[in-house]
Amino acid sequence: MMKHFINLSDISSEKLTQIIDTAKELKAAENKQLSAAKGKTLALLFFDPSLRTQVSFQTAAWQLGANVSVMQSGVNTWHIEHLPGALMDGLAQEHIMDVMQVLGSYADAIGIRRFGFGNQQDQAFQDVFFNEALKFSKVPLINLESSVSHPCQSLADRLTWEEVHPNVEKRKVVLRWASHPKPLPRAVPQSFVDMALRSGQKVEVVCPEEFRFSQNYDRYFRHLAQEFDGSFSYKDEIAEDAHVIYVKSWHSIYHPDNPHKDQELRHQHMDWTVHQHHLESSPDARLMHCLPVRRNVVASDEALNHSRSVIYQQAENRMHAQKALLMHIWDLI
């Protein structure tokens, strides 16, 4: 059975735990250069920019002995359509149906980044583009960030909170919305909550009301909280006993009849920058952010550079977690 990784639900809880444990072992190992994946190729196709994702996947794959091909849609490769049955007389020169079947004959796994902005009426964790890509993938497909989820980031996030609070069983993890000049996808915050709930944590979301998750996601998260014996709730303030303050901006609820609404709402909340005093009010909290971060807009330099900020540990953990993920996907663990 092919081991895709589009959403966290594609991997069982037991297997997720095993991947995190393998990542810890790989990180601790003295000899980083392995050869288990020698002869394999990982193809990475980007519709959106990256820095951590490209380099951490390259180093992860190289340290397993594999090679990595990198493509940028519309820059060095074609513009790509994904709607089934499309009459392709516009900008797009190639269909994702063909891209997947072709790349699948060269590569042993395909990673794709294509975020954009999900329709809030969507079913939880369904992305139209990835659903189409998946149908035609002959090799494992890895989501490098869709409009609705970023599961590779969540692997690194969980590895990080287990490292910084190793002896806590039920961690209180606070997701704190932040101001931003642009509407950003909900992929990272949704996957963060998803992963936290799947590993039994207590999740509190602090955000303006218009930035809450959709009803479908709320329902999904409450179900997960019950299944894994955690909790999910919205709060007005960051808890003093928070173990993690995860800072992130994302776009507001969907306003089909007013395209300027999101901008207005973000404008009203431009004071939601996270500051040092937020960290100081929660003495156990570690500050997390997936990066890139707009400094002094999302969070102040003082907060991001604080001794309890673990943003670089998170970024480094991308590599270790993804190395373990590749080993899982290629049946090397």
Place this chain on the structure above:
Amino acid sequence: MMKHFINLSDISSEKLTQIIDTAKELKAAENKQLSAAKGKTLALLFFDPSLRTQVSFQTAAWQLGANVSVMQSGVNTWHIEHLPGALMDGLAQEHIMDVMQVLGSYADAIGIRRFGFGNQQDQAFQDVFFNEALKFSKVPLINLESSVSHPCQSLADRLTWEEVHPNVEKRKVVLRWASHPKPLPRAVPQSFVDMALRSGQKVEVVCPEEFRFSQNYDRYFRHLAQEFDGSFSYKDEIAEDAHVIYVKSWHSIYHPDNPHKDQELRHQHMDWTVHQHHLESSPDARLMHCLPVRRNVVASDEALNHSRSVIYQQAENRMHAQKALLMHIWDLI
């Protein structure tokens, strides 16, 4: 003697057959990871987008143990001039004369893609840019698609038709023009006919009269048909006993005094989409296309997804054929 590959005529018929046979062996081999080209570097320079070409050359080279450097002119490398004696006070920052001599001191082979649109009064298979690049190449130069030929595609095409009709000696291969919103280069169709004739096939071209090849190409193709005991002709309809229907769009004959003429002609022939019934009328035919393809413009989803469509086999064969080509060029077979 240096083994360039600009046109099919750069390699003898016997050697072409040997390359195809090597590609079959490499494809059938259980162990894909070789080390024959360890320490070698292949440099790929693109003036136009690619997907198959980049990734299939990368995987082919990696599986031989070589490394691959990828550049995109005007994106991550300079804008490049090629006219001899040019006064370079415009956009171009570097001359191909210098690019070739510099890259030749780092790499063991150079692949270049630069199509554009050949002047129909040109001599057959002469491309001004590639002629200049070739003069200054200190290492083998591989054409990744010029304005007039795409010989690497033809290697994969021949490998494919030999696989799908292994026991036919004289295959009837029909090249069928198709509608398209843009003028496309004649590289693929011209190289397809070239390769088919060189391997003794019977070639029939079905296209609107204004899209026929130039007089120079017609003369060249008739000469090849005679030399290799095949045939070359224009037809009004796809033959019922066709073994291959190769679908492709290309630009019309050159109209120096009317820049809108090509668009008008293509507009008149927007109903030249290939449909399922074309395949059903030719019960032995395999549908071929080099990809990328604009679905439901060039050919319908039903035709491209038909059980007798071999478009993905063709694409996969790029890798195997190019691996054999690199082995030939680097004296490894």
Place this chain on the structure above:
Amino acid sequence: MMKHFINLSDISSEKLTQIIDTAKELKAAENKQLSAAKGKTLALLFFDPSLRTQVSFQTAAWQLGANVSVMQSGVNTWHIEHLPGALMDGLAQEHIMDVMQVLGSYADAIGIRRFGFGNQQDQAFQDVFFNEALKFSKVPLINLESSVSHPCQSLADRLTWEEVHPNVEKRKVVLRWASHPKPLPRAVPQSFVDMALRSGQKVEVVCPEEFRFSQNYDRYFRHLAQEFDGSFSYKDEIAEDAHVIYVKSWHSIYHPDNPHKDQELRHQHMDWTVHQHHLESSPDARLMHCLPVRRNVVASDEALNHSRSVIYQQAENRMHAQKALLMHIWDLI
């Protein structure tokens, strides 16, 4: 202690000599493929185009057994801010502070190209961007061309002049300004003079008065000439006993109150193209240029293609010199 390479002054004279000697040995060695840097990763981040720099660093690293990740700011990676304390509500999505700390957790060295145009009132060899990047680099940082220096080019330049005039102790090296349609950075000429003086050569600069170096640089160069027993002066004509004529264009002195002044000055000096007769008047001289070169603007085809032009030897030497540099940086020599 971390071995950065931002300016030539980062490496002692003795060590620079050792790097050049190692480069000569590597160039002469029969076996080019080594494995000393197996498991290491070199990350290259470009804000400006490259051809020699990318490919020569890739081949150098690959021949040492390392891997190379390539990024282009604003193309496949984010737009990057570097001013400390910046309120990041504009184009830039990520701060160099974060980039350096993140890449440093994946890669074993980071190369950055970002030229632009230095303020002539700056202190010699200080570049605001690189100063910031350096503060946050957890691994060796290599300057692939800043606004003020291009030390990797200078390694290749020195290797070249030692090869073409091996038995001269005090070489007369003439830096000759040339016409150009655009203002170019002063990195290459400043590093050329720097390296020449550090290795005891006699440097003469031939340029229109408005294109002389700043007072800070002149002072720095005169100090170096004294320290290393060479000489530095401005001249009106290329010396007949020149060993090297280094052709290069660069922008004029800084005119904060007149943004059009540089263009006017370059327009007045559009006849400063270097011609064959310049070479013929200096019978021992070798023509050098770092490439890319605008042919027939900076220098004529006849001059660049002259039998005493060594521009391709210089370009090839980038690879050998940088391989030695990587060995130095990674403690492999």
